[in-house]
Amino acid sequence: xxxxxxxxxxxxxxxxxxxxxxxxxxxxxxxxxxxxxxxxxxxxxxxxxxxxxxxxxxxxxxxxxxxxxxxxxxxxxxxxxxxxxxxxxxxxxxxxxxxxxxxxxxxxxxxxxxxxxxxxxxxxxxxxxxxxxxxxxxxxxxxxxxxxxxxxxxxxxxxxxxxxxxxxxxxxxxxxxxxxxxxxxxxxxxxxxxxxxxxxxxxxxxxxxxxxxxxxxxxxxxxxxxxxxxxxxxxxxxxxxxxxxx
Amino acid sequence: xxxxxxxxxxxxxxxxxxxxxxxxxxxxxxxxxxxxxxxxxxxxxxxxxxxxxxxxxxxxxxxxxxxxxxxxxxxxxxxxxxxxxxxxxxxxxxxxxxxxxxxxxxxxxxxxxxxxxxxxxxxxxxxxxxxxxxxxxxxxxxxxxxxxxxxxxxxxxxxxxxxxxxxxxxxxxxxxxxxxxxxxxxxxxxxxxxxxxxxxxxxxxxxxxxxxxxxxxxxxxxxxxxxxxxxxxxxxxxxxxxxxxxxxxxxxxxxxxxxxxxxxxxxxxxxxxxxxxxxxxxxxxxxxxxxxxxxxxxxxxxxxxxxxxxxxxxxxxxxxxxxxxxxxxxxxxxxxxxxxxxxxxxxxxxxxxxxxxxxxxxxxxxxxxxxxxxxxxxxxxxxxx
Numbered sequence: 001x002x003x004x005x006x007x008x009x010x011x012x013x014x015x016x017x018x019x020x021x022x023x024x025x026x027x028x029x030x031x032x033x034x035x036x037x038x039x040x041x042x043x044x045x046x047x048x049x050x051x052x053x054x055x056x057x058x059x060x061x062x063x064x065x066x067x068x069x070x071x072x073x074x075x076x077x078x079x080x081x082x083x084x085x086x087x088x089x090x091x092x093x094x095x096x097x098x099x100x101x102x103x104x105x106x107x108x109x110x111x112x113x114x115x116x117x118x119x120x121x122x123x124x125x126x127x128x129x130x131x132x133x134x135x136x137x138x139x140x141x142x143x144x145x146x147x148x149x150x151x152x153x154x155x156x157x158x159x160x161x162x163x164x165x166x167x168x169x170x171x172x173x174x175x176x177x178x179x180x181x182x183x184x185x186x187x188x189x190x191x192x193x194x195x196x197x198x199x200x201x202x203x204x205x206x207x208x209x210x211x212x213x214x215x216x217x218x219x220x221x222x223x224x225x226x227x228x229x230x231x232x233x234x235x236x237x238x239x240x241x242x243x244x245x246x
Numbered sequence: 247x248x249x250x251x252x253x254x255x256x257x258x259x260x261x262x263x264x265x266x267x268x269x270x271x272x273x274x275x276x277x278x279x280x281x282x283x284x285x286x287x288x289x290x291x292x293x294x295x296x297x298x299x300x301x302x303x304x305x306x307x308x309x310x311x312x313x314x315x316x317x318x319x320x321x322x323x324x325x326x327x328x329x330x331x332x333x334x335x336x337x338x339x340x341x342x343x344x345x346x347x348x349x350x351x352x353x354x355x356x357x358x359x360x361x362x363x364x365x366x367x368x369x370x371x372x373x374x375x376x377x378x379x380x381x382x383x384x385x386x387x388x389x390x391x392x393x394x395x396x397x398x399x400x401x402x403x404x405x406x407x408x409x410x411x412x413x414x415x416x417x418x419x420x421x422x423x424x425x426x427x428x429x430x431x432x433x434x435x436x437x438x439x440x441x442x443x444x445x446x447x448x449x450x451x452x453x454x455x456x457x458x459x460x461x462x463x464x465x466x467x468x469x470x471x472x473x474x475x476x477x478x479x480x481x482x483x484x485x486x487x488x489x490x491x492x493x494x495x496x497x498x499x500x501x502x503x504x505x506x507x508x509x510x511x512x513x514x515x516x517x518x519x520x521x522x523x524x525x526x527x528x529x530x531x532x533x534x535x536x537x538x539x540x541x542x543x544x545x546x547x548x549x550x551x552x553x554x555x556x557x558x559x560x561x562x563x564x565x566x567x568x569x570x571x572x573x574x575x576x577x578x579x580x581x582x583x584x585x586x587x588x589x590x591x592x593x594x595x596x597x598x599x600x601x602x603x604x605x606x607x608x609x610x611x612x613x614x615x616x617x618x619x620x621x622x623x624x625x626x627x628x629x630x631x
Contacts, residue, residue: 101628105628
């Protein structure tokens, strides 16, 4: 259950307290996030919405360990991110976070298989084990027959599915999706959302997603609205838990 | 090894650029090898230097232009520390055309082999030479250059000693240098044949070569020789053969400095070209590297990826360039003939040094963009995708 009042359970998967993020541009201080509290439980599917510059992506970056808050703390599965060094944070990301980007961000000179294998290259898995994991991940996203294709040989929807396979191949604790359907047509967007929804419902994944699309956001269990760095509204989805994406 | 696929794919991302970068490495390393061997050919080093340290060259005080009387020979031989003494006269003749330059020297047959043990002539050929007043011995390089073989008659025109006249020589033998890269360009003939064809009053030698009992005594013996003839009409100037050769080569200009300067310019040009190429390649992929870091690649593994790419280019280009040099330098040496003082020899040490240079350039050119990639902020870089 998602909570934003700072009174969540102590065993929440993700626990953010008093998050503040300030940038300095020229001589001016820009407050991107202000005193934000958030508790997310394992298996939750949370969507963040809000106008551009409201702090959605910054929040996602902080929760994913890509950036550090100016103030406040973030604890994920018992690990306090704000106390970790850069190197430890990288290792932590490899173990706990799967990233799905708007522009897919696949390496164009690598095949789908090689792209999905990338996160496993930093592990101690043998080549055979890596292959097994990659094949499983590509199977989950329905691209077993495209594993030797290069990104340029795939459609946008297929590229994003490869990116999803890359995000789940190391079995991370949670997935961070930054506008995963922002570059796709409606049909492909629906397919991708069905897939993400399946990851939550069938595989128990925790997903935090930034989106501008209310239809997409409606699939999440909870939609949080941000404005000028503040969480202004929290809304439970009616249909998601009951009927899923279909 | 796990990154091999990624490195390989990145290398072949832009094939033309890869070919051009490897090409620039290959050309630079070829130049490096070529300049190194030319520099060696123009400097007195290694075996030649060691051999030269055991010999003194005694010239007239004014230098090679001032011949010395034959009578100095016995006086020098009496000086303690002198083991043997040889003589040489510069002939300066023309074989067929003026382009065919090679050193022709009138030598003392009695002591030549004792003074120059590293220049090897088969005994039977040497015996024929000693017996033949018009006999000659040619260095293997010169014999090969003109296609001479033992038994050939070699006419050499000369106008330095009186009216122009063609001297006829019988090629009795061919010498080889026991030292790698040693001089195999000389053409020797008997001093007696030379002397008897000059005016009766000559009996002069161009310079003396003194073989020392102990190379460590070179300075003392040289001073003793010069003191022996001080205040005479034929004063001498003595020094080690190595110093004499070095001074002689200096007259050709400071070849070593020119070679080193060109080498340094090539090195830095290569460094800037490859550094710029690597930096460009990393800049183009900054978003991809940011993704790698986001999904768990450590800073060190990103640096390692970039370094391995640049080192791969350096090794491939270096091996190509040095391989080409290995094939081409013997051919170039043949083509240059006696324009260079010694044959161009590409030694293993030059190959190793070349590879080390390639690796240093590869490492430095990959290190700077690699460090930039390592230090980039993932969030900032991802915004550029």
